[in-house]
Amino acid sequence: MNERLLPAVTFIALLLGWELLVRLAHIPHYTLPAPSLVLKTLVDNFGSFVPSWWFTVKITFLSLALACIGGVLIAALFALSRRLEIALFPLAVVLQVTPVVAIAPLILIYVQSTTAALLLCTWIVAFFPILANTLVGLRSADPHLRDLFRLYRATPLQRLKLLLVPSALPYFIAGLKIAGGLSLIAAVTAEMVAGAAGKETGLASRIFEASFRTDTPKMFAGLALLAATGVLIFWAFNALSRRLLGRWHASQRD
Amino acid sequence: MPAALVCLDRVDKSFNNGVTALQGVSLTLAAHEFITLLGPSGCGKSTVLRLVAGLDAPSAGRVESPAAGGAGAADTAYVFQEPTLMPWASLFDNVWLPLRLAGMSRRDAAEPVRAVLHTVGLSDFESAYPGELSGGMKMRASIARALVTRPRLLLMDEPFAALDEITRQKLNPDLLDWWRAQQLAALFVTHSVFEAVFLSQRVLVMGPRPGRIVAELAIDAPYPRSAEFRVSSAYAQACRALSLALESAQAGSDVASR
Numbered sequence: 001m002n003e004r005l006l007p008a009v010t011f012i013a014l015l016l017g018w019e020l021l022v023r024l025a026h027i028p029h030y031t032l033p034a035p036s037l038v039l040k041t042l043v044d045n046f047g048s049f050v051p052s053w054w055f056t057v058k059i060t061f062l063s064l065a066l067a068c069i070g071g072v073l074i075a076a077l078f079a080l081s082r083r084l085e086i087a088l089f090p091l092a093v094v095l096q097v098t099p100v101v102a103i104a105p106l107i108l109i110y111v112q113s114t115t116a117a118l119l120l121c122t123w124i125v126a127f128f129p130i131l132a133n134t135l136v137g138l139r140s141a142d143p144h145l146r147d148l149f150r151l152y153r154a155t156p157l158q159r160l161k162l163l164l165v166p167s168a169l170p171y172f173i174a175g176l177k178i179a180g181g182l183s184l185i186a187a188v189t190a191e192m193v194a195g196a197a198g199k200e201t202g203l204a205s206r207i208f209e210a211s212f213r214t215d216t217p218k219m220f221a222g223l224a225l226l227a228a229t230g231v232l233i234f235w236a237f238n239a240l241s242r243r244l245l246g247r248w249h250a251s252q253r254d
Numbered sequence: 255m256p257a258a259l260v261c262l263d264r265v266d267k268s269f270n271n272g273v274t275a276l277q278g279v280s281l282t283l284a285a286h287e288f289i290t291l292l293g294p295s296g297c298g299k300s301t302v303l304r305l306v307a308g309l310d311a312p313s314a315g316r317v318e319s320p321a322a323g324g325a326g327a328a329d330t331a332y333v334f335q336e337p338t339l340m341p342w343a344s345l346f347d348n349v350w351l352p353l354r355l356a357g358m359s360r361r362d363a364a365e366p367v368r369a370v371l372h373t374v375g376l377s378d379f380e381s382a383y384p385g386e387l388s389g390g391m392k393m394r395a396s397i398a399r400a401l402v403t404r405p406r407l408l409l410m411d412e413p414f415a416a417l418d419e420i421t422r423q424k425l426n427p428d429l430l431d432w433w434r435a436q437q438l439a440a441l442f443v444t445h446s447v448f449e450a451v452f453l454s455q456r457v458l459v460m461g462p463r464p465g466r467i468v469a470e471l472a473i474d475a476p477y478p479r480s481a482e483f484r485v486s487s488a489y490a491q492a493c494r495a496l497s498l499a500l501e502s503a504q505a506g507s508d509v510a511s512r
Contacts, residue, residue, distance in 0.1 A: 144338040147309050151321065151332055152355040162351070166342040248342045248383050 033217040056202035063122035071130030079138040096128040104193035121190035126183040137171025265315035277464035290454040298465020331400035337392035390421035461503035469499035
């Protein structure tokens with residue numbers, strides 16, 4: 001069978017099995033809704049889901065963008081100064097290893113706006129993989145190419161543009177792929193901790209509400225939307241990686 | 255004898271870890287001359303090249319060369335053992351690099367880049383990426399990048415050591431052609447006796463720990479040197495003399511290190 005179709009076939013088979021199980025075993029929908037009911041719930045509640053989905057996506061991508069800027073800038077500073085890295089890298093590790101669920105309540109106290117608090121939580125999770133990978137990437141430039149740039153009297157700007165940025169790019173993209181998935185997780189986690197406060201709320205709040213009312217199909221609908229978003233982010237970054245590294249990097253060769 | 259292009263006068267080089275890489279190394283390289291440094295690995299051959307290229311400074315002694323003097327980097331080119339191409343750039347862009355760093359636009363560089371790619375036989379591959387080429391082609395591209403600035407001095411650090419014997423036998427006479435056509439001075443590093451004899455006018459034999467020059471041999475055979483030279487008695491004699499010099503250099507250092 002065509003290998004490209006294999007994941008799709010597996011997925012459809014799983015859904016069909018699930019549908020059949022629910023129907024044949026007469027499982028009540030508040031215990032386990034059939035996929036068809038989840039889809040119907042999703043369509044029926046589209047009006048309330050779309051703004052929530054958009055809010056979550058906004059938090060995810062805004063903080064990811066800020067994480068890219070912050071991660072790359074800090075990595076560049078660390079690459080310039082070994083002492084700065086030695087002084088500050090442990091701090092980045094502390095931020096990274098402390099679970100965001102545990103930090104979120106504190107941040108919610110300090111930061112007035114819920115949206116800003118969510119952004120900050122998500123940023124803390126997303127920036128580390130970008131920082132760590134970009135730093136390794138900036139250091140990974142071929143030492144002989146560095147010699148060559150010295151021999152030909154390259155300016156610092158030329159070295160950055162023609163040597164360091166291209167050398168670091170594959171590493172940055174690897175970090176971006178990890179951070180993309182993580183930032184969605186963090187955006188939802190932080191909102192779960194924050195609770196449904198403020199005017200704008202995301203998918204986490206929809207799932208929470210449904211949970212309070214034991215509206216299981218709606219919980220599944222929210223989850224399905226989240227999963228689909230995660231997969232889309234994964235795909236998008238894989239496509240970006242192929243586009244940027246396609247012809248030259250070993251990771252993209254078959 | 256034309257004026258010396260490169261001059262090392264009683265040069266020592268020690269590294270921070272206490273290793274003495276070179277001790278009392280003196281050599282001169284005239285314009286248009288082809289000299290080979292021959293020695294076992296770890297005897298400081300590459301260190302000599304790095305000093306001449308101005309990439310390192312000597313601990314003692316004097317180094318005079320176009321690059322070390324700061325007269326202009328374009329006068330000196332360096333070829334490493336690995337092709338050291340930028341994997342993200344096409345061959346054209348790789349060869350363009352030295353001109354680009356000197357501020358030449360892509361359009362202005364097109365003519366010299368294409369000319370040198372033609373010289374090394376890679377005209378059809380200017381838009382290929384390094385990952386798509388064989389080892390020998392990558393090394394040709396690396397030499398093209400070195401030649402594109404029309405340097406006066408070409409430094410080569412075992413450039414053919416990682417290539418198979420057949421590719422190497424093809425590249426050796428090609429290198430001599432390019433050296434003669436561009437009127438370069440070449441300082442070549444190798445651990446192959448045969449390569450040293452085939453290429454050079456003079457061979458300096460280096461011994462290890464600490465790196466120093468222990469013998470010198472002139473190879474008087476005229477250029478162009480063809481495959482016939484490889485089977486001549488002059489070639490065999492030179493190889494024999496160099497092998498002996500190399501052996502005694504190593505034996506001497508083994509005694510010294512005991």
